[in-house]
Amino acid sequence: MTVKPTTIYLVRHGETEWNVTKRFQGHLDSELTALGxxxxxxxxxxLAGTPIDAVYASSSARTMATAxxxxxxxxxxxxxxxxDxxxxxxxGLWEGMEIEEAKGQDPVQFQRFWEEPxxxxxxxxxTFREVAERASAKLSELLTRHAGQSVLIVxxxxxxxVLMAFFEGREMNDIWQPPYIHPTCLSHIEIVEDYPNIILHGDTSHFREESEEAS
Structure with a gap:
């Protein structure tokens, strides 16, 4: 008997005002731009013709608005x-801070953020590991709840x-390797008997000419 795959569509939120002004957001928020x-x-x-059985989003305003x-x-x-x-x-104290200001205040942790997360x-x-633990635990719950269905996560x-690293078996310190995660980029994963097949990773084929400046 063929097992129906469980499909995950994983999406980043649209471009925000703080993305444009290069500020760290974290748990703080800023509005989506017109482009976002x-x-x-x-x-x-x-995705209009794509079956989607359930939609989940981070409880932050920018992700709920994107969804x-x-x-x-x-x-x-x-x-x-x-x-959540x-x-x-x-x-923490970097939330809402301009990225260059954070780099100047604590160059060691700034380097670790990007090179030794x-x-x-x-x-x-x-920590990045704490994020991975909470997000992957929720993902595992959803994979059980929606077995054989299609789920969109914003x-x-x-x-x-960290979730793509979970699917890839990628080490934590390697998570910033390509692809770049553009606003609203799409990753598509199909899971059969706990084996993930990555169909798309950071796809932006839905972008139109207007979005090129945001890349």
């Missing part, structure tokens, strides 16, 4: 369940990276 809203609508349009716009673009109503487990890494920690922050860069 369009990115989500374009992705929704590209709602994906639903709008797809032309259907989709209930979005908020999940899929929130971005809590960056397993060693990163600043005051009040989570989340953040670090969460996308």
């Amino acid at each position: 809203r369009n990115q989500a609508l374009w992705l929704g349009e590209s 709602a716009l994906i639903a709008q673009g797809s032309g259907r109503h989709m209930h979005v369940e908020p999940c 487990e899929f929130k971005e890494i809590n960056l 397993d060693a990163f920690r600043v005051e009040g922050s989570e 989340t953040h860069t670090v969460v996308v990276k």
